[in-house]
Amino acid sequence: MTRKTNNRYDNFVKYVKTSLNNYNPKSTYELLLAFLSSQVNADCCLLINKFEQILFKSPTLKEIKFSHTILKKALKQKKSCYIKNAIKDTNLKTKKSIVGNIFLSVICVVLRDETDAIIGALYLDRHFPEKEPFTEIDLKQAEEFVSNFTSIMISEGLEKKELKRFREDHGFEGMIGKSEKMLKVFEQIKNVAPTDSNVLLQGETGTGKELVARAIHKLSKRSENPFIAINCSAIPKDLLESELFGHEKGSFTGATSKRKGKFQLAHNGTLFLDEIGDMDISLQTKLLRVLQEGEIQSIGNEQIIKVDIRLITASSKDIIEEIRESNFRKELFYRINSFPIFIPPLRDRKDDIILLANHYISRYCERNYNYIPIPYFTEKAKEKLLSYSWEGNVRELQNTMENLSISCPESNLITDDQINFYPIEKESSKTSTQTSLKDISEKAECKAVRKALEKYNWNKAKVIAELNTTYPTLARIMEKYGLAEK
Numbered sequence: 042m043t044r045k046t047n048n049r050y051d052n053f054v055k056y057v058k059t060s061l062n063n064y065n066p067k068s069t070y071e072l073l074l075a076f077l078s079s080q081v082n083a084d085c086c087l088l089i090n091k092f093e094q095i096l097f098k099s100p101t102l103k104e105i106k107f108s109h110t111i112l113k114k115a116l117k118q119k120k121s122c123y124i125k126n127a128i129k130d131t132n133l134k135t136k137k138s139i140v141g142n143i144f145l146s147v148i149c150v151v152l153r154d155e156t157d158a159i160i161g162a163l164y165l166d167r168h169f170p171e172k173e174p175f176t177e178i179d180l181k182q183a184e185e186f187v188s189n190f191t192s193i194m195i196s197e198g199l200e201k202k203e204l205k206r207f208r209e210d211h212g213f214e215g216m217i218g219k220s221e222k223m224l225k226v227f228e229q230i231k232n233v234a235p236t237d238s239n240v241l242l243q244g245e246t247g248t249g250k251e252l253v254a255r256a257i258h259k260l261s262k263r264s265e266n267p268f269i270a271i272n273c274s275a276i277p278k279d280l281l282e283s284e285l286f287g288h289e290k291g292s293f294t295g296a297t298s299k300r301k302g303k304f305q306l307a308h309n310g311t312l313f314l315d316e317i318g319d320m321d322i323s324l325q326t327k328l329l330r331v332l333q334e335g336e337i338q339s340i341g342n343e344q345i346i347k348v349d350i351r352l353i354t355a356s357s358k359d360i361i362e363e364i365r366e367s368n369f370r371k372e373l374f375y376r377i378n379s380f381p382i383f384i385p386p387l388r389d390r391k392d393d394i395i396l397l398a399n400h401y402i403s404r405y406c407e408r409n410y411n412y413i414p415i416p417y418f419t420e421k422a423k424e425k426l427l428s429y430s431w432e433g434n435v436r437e438l439q440n441t442m443e444n445l446s447i448s449c450p451e452s453n454l455i456t457d458d459q460i461n462f463y464p465i466e467k468e469s470s471k472t473s474t475q476t477s478l479k480d481i482s483e484k485a486e487c488k489a490v491r492k493a494l495e496k497y498n499w500n501k502a503k504v505i506a507e508l509n510t511t512y513p514t515l516a517r518i519m520e521k522y523g524l525a526e527k
Contacts, residue, residue, distance in 0.1 A: 070088070070097040071097065071098075071099065071100040073186075074086045074087075074088065074097060074098065074099040074100075075099045075100055075101065077099075077165075077182070077183070077186050078099040078101075078165070080182055081148075081165060081175065081179040081182055081183065082167070082172065082179075083099075083148075083165040083166065083167060084166060084167050084168050084169060084172075085098075085099075085102060085105070085106070085107060085164070085165065085166045085168070086098065086099040086102070086163075086164070086165050087099075087102075087105070087107060087163075087164040087165075088152075088161065088162075088163055088164075089107070089112060089161055089162050089163075089164055090160065090161040091116060091159055091160055091161050091162075093109060093112060093113075096161070107164050107166065108127065108147060108166070111124060111127070111147050111149050111164075112149055112162055112164060114149075115149035115150070115151055115162055116151060116159055116162060119151060119159055120151060121148070121149065121150045121151065121180065121183075121184060122147070122148070122149040123147075123148055123149075123175065123177075123180050124146060124147040124148075125146055125174045125175065126145060126146060126174055127145065127146070127147055145166070145167050145168050145169070145170065145172065145174065146166065146167045146172075146174035146175045147164075147165070147166045147175075148163075148164075148165040148166070148175050148179060148180055148183050149162050149163070149164050149165075150162060150163045150180075150183045150184050150186075150187045151187075152187055163183055163186060163187055165179075165183060216249065216252050216253070216256060217393065217396055217397050217400045218390065218393045218396070218397075219392055219393060219396060220385075220390040220391070220392035220393045221392075222385040222389060222390055223385070223390055223393060226253065226382060226383075226384060226385075229380075229382050230253060230256050230257055230260065230382070231260065233257060233380045233382075234256070234257045234258075234259075234260035234261045235260070235261060235262065236261075236380075237262075237351050238379040238380045239332075239351070239352045239353070239354070239376065239377050239378070239379040239380070240254075240257060240352075240353045240354070240379065240380045240381075240382060241353075241354050241355070241356070241360070241377050241378045241379075241380070241381045241382070242254060242353065242354070242355040242356075242381075242382050242384060243355070243356055243357075243359075243360070243381065243382070243383050243384070243517070244355075244357065244383060244384030244385065244386070245357055245386045245434055246357045246433070246434065246436075247387075247433045247434035247435055247436035247437060248384040248385070248386060248387070248434045248435060249384060249434075249435050249436075250315065250355040250357075250384055251270060251313065251315060251355070253382065253384060254268075254270070254311070254313040254315075254353045254355065255268060255313075257311070257353060258310070258311040258313075258351075258353070261311065261351065263309065263310050263311055263351055266308075266309040266310035266311075267306060267307050267308075267309075267310035267311070268307075268310055268311045268313065269303050269306050269307035269310065269311070269312050269313065270313040270315060271284060271285070271303050271312075271313070271314060271315065272315040272316055273314055273315065273316045273317055273319050273320045274315075274316040274319035275316075278320075278321040278324065281320065281321070281324060282324055282327065282340065283296075283300070283302065283340055284302060284303060285302050285303050285304060285324075285328070286302040286304060286327075286331075286337045286338065286339050286340060287299075287300050287301045287302030287304075287305055287337075287339035287340070288300055288302075288339055288340035288341055289339060289340065289341035289342045290341075291341070292339075292340045292341025292342075293340065293341070296340075296341070301339075302337065302339060304331065304337050304348045304350060305337070305339075305346065305348060307348075307350045308348050308349060308350065309349055309350075310350065310351070311350065311351045311352075311353060312350045312351070312352055312353070313353045313354075313355070314352070314353070314354045314355070315354075315355045316355065316356055316357065316358075317354040317355065317356050317377065318356035318357070318358035318360055318363050318368075318369060319356075319358070322367075322368065322369070322370060325369065325370045325373050326370065328373060329370060329372055329373045329376060331348070332352065332373075332376045332377075333376070335347060335348060335349065336348065352377065354377045359514075359517070360374055360378075360513075361374075361510075361511055361513060361514040361517075378513065381513060381516075383516075383517060383520055385520075386431070386434055387431040387434045387435055387437075387438060388430055388431050391427055394426050394427055394431075394438070395418065395423055395426065395427070397435060397438055397439075398418065398426055398438065398442055399418075401438065401439050401442035401443070402442040402445060402446050402455075405442060405443045405446035405447075406446050409446060409447065417454055417455065418455045419454065419455065419456050419457065421456065421457040422455050422456055422457045422459070422460055424457070425457040425460055426438075426460065429462055430464070432464060432465065441460065441461070441462065444461065445459065445460060445461075448461075486518060486522075487518075487522040487524075489508065490504070490508070490515070490518050490519070490522070490524060491522075491524060493507050493508055494519075494524060501515060
């Protein structure tokens with residue numbers, strides 16, 4: 042290798058590594074392909090996925106033509122394909138992709154992901170007769186390009202497309218997940234949506250209960266009619282009755298005009314009552330009557346109004362515990378709990394964290410800067426995201442990605458030191474020797490339930506009687522601690 046070639050090769054490697062450290066989604070792909078094309082004097086430089094779809098091209102390329110035969114050969118052999126002169130190659134000169142096209146010399150280098158699976162190829166050719174064929178040095182540079190950069194670029198590009206396909210397959214706007222627990226939630230949504238059954242959603246704050254409610258409505262026969270949502274904890278109890286049932290003008294101080302309630306507004310559609318566990322028990326009695334009779338009375342009016350609604354409720358509280366504390370009516374619970382869905386906290390959905398991070402940072406970059414990058418987190422950055430507790434669940438992750446998109450607008454190679462968390466309680470305050478009362482009680486709860494299940498050979502009826510609990514509570518505890526039925 043000559044000194045001049047050595048310098049050219051070193052400059053290429055230096056350029057690739059600099060690009061990795063200053064990753065700019067707006068221009069990196071085309072700049073890198075243009076650089077490689079100039080270094081090996083190629084007329085065509087493409088990045089192609091395994092489905093033979095062109096993902097990126099060098100910016101100066103006007104007309105895109107490539108040999109499908111040579112590409113397929115490289116993908117099938119799972120190794121680089123170097124054709125010095127395609128026209129003179131006895132195995133290629135009769136192929137359709139060669140006849141009528143002058144592919145004088147071709148290099149095709151396969152791309153692999155982190156599992157060593159083939160995901161695409163880097164394709165280069167020279168088709169002007171006055172140019173010399175590619176050399177072994179050109180092949181080496183192309184392979185160096187792949188090992189330094191393109192596998193990351195293509196795998197992340199395919200991950201982005203996989204994310205899009207995943208959203209389309211499930212059809213739940215804003216809902217992303219591939220973990221076993223979320224797939225179970227998606228399946229429950231699909232099962233209950235076509236019915237008119239009341240649904241109770243339970244899960245911690247920030248897990249996406251309203252998104253689930255909207256997905257159920259969207260997939261239901263009421264989807265063309267209103268979806269009305271109200272947060273019971275956000276409205277003072279003295280005003281919540283008016284919000285739900287409406288009022289007449291002058292029916293109370295401040296009622297300057299007649300107003301329809303949420304039940305009337307949701308007629309023939311879906312009413313979503315979030316944080317129903319915070320509803321005052323006296324109002325629960327009125328809600329129970331509405332669900333039993335299908336009719337309401339607005340404040341200040343004795344006229345009966347018929348309403349037809351599908352009710353979805355949600356709570357971050359344990360409703361069973363609220364019943365035990367006499368804060369929630371048992372009869373109402375049975376009315377709203379026709380089909381319970383438990384939405385797991387993010388810390389129990391490890392498989393979804395990176396997928397969600399990619400989704401949200403792409404969304405915020407598109408909104409704030411009018412482009413969609415292909416996100417890439419370093420391994421340490423991924424480890425940091427996966428090891429965090431996410432007490433605020435998906436909502437906290439969403440805020441973290443929005444903060445990241447604003448803090449690092451010019452970089453899409455995200456490192457661990459760029460990620461900042463703002464927990465309510467600093468995790469560092471808990472040492473390895475400290476155990477909270479909650480931790481102790483949870484361990485005791487898990488141990489007691491496991492012991493009872495084993496004692497009665499997983500007969501749930503006997504376990505419920507032994508522990509003086511209810512079926513929904515037992516099911517929730519088993520779900521929480523992963524106590525799978527044997």
